[in-house]
Amino acid sequence: MRVENSTSTYPVRVVIVMGVSGSGKTTIGSLLAQALNNAPFIDADSLHPPHNVQKMAHGIALTDGDRWPWLMRVRSQLDIEATNLLKTQDSHTQPLYVVCGCSALKRSYRELLARNNAEHSTGQTHDTMFVYIKVDREELVRRLAQRKDHFFDPALLDTQLSTLEQPDTAREAAVVVDGMQPVEQVVREACELI
Template structure:
């Protein structure tokens, strides 16, 4: 099947490096970039800021908005890079309903490393105390999802190696990926 657009959903728990990797991928591929956190209603941000984990009911309308955004971009022939936790397979199924080819890039790593990174950053609404619930909710990519082209990458690698691995796996035409970092 020929797709008009590809959507790379950079997924994983809070603090796994989604924003860092998505920004670099978007820069190198020249694709539009969006942060799923910008689609959350104020009530979701308020909950998380208070250290209260989101539930399915908080996430469905938010995920639908993100799916709609991807479809709008695809209608204009625009490929995208998105950050989105996409913790459960059912959430990924909803996102995969967007027009275009939807691939997930799971930034996978251990609790200790992610916790250290969350504690090392400043000015973010997400408290490190929510990491255990994020990890408990996470459903790793299934063999079916991996066979369909989604990828799991180890966040112990430096960002430039993660980005290079994604671009190599995508097999994008040489003119779509630039050498700038």
């Protein structure tokens, strides 16, 4: 699927695929990036500092003090990717996207991620839209039990669910997609909504 149109008024649209652990952010995000004209994909989990990874691996929930520096790093990487994308594109005949998989659990986190970083860009290079992958708890538990080679301790799921502030689509640039559907359908629906 190639996306030919965008509702963005900026040269680049950043799409952040969000949700709790096990919702499919990395799988859906990487497939969405392919569908959005082979956009760059950033897995925010790969940007966690080692002490965050160690805490989560040992079943210790992250605090805001742990999350804010990580979120700043994610935002900075989004700004860099958007700026680099603009520099490498000769013509803007197709919409330009950067896709990121990031929990973005609280509205304040999403507000930070949606800001452009003036340090890396000369003016507004992009806008940001969130795609919330909504999955019920029982399915999340099932998925986390099957997942191997990931640092997140499934015992932290309830902490993430209690921290989650679901996006208010009337007040935030966000859409909600039913993550209980097959992955291909989730990606297709996300493409249609953004």
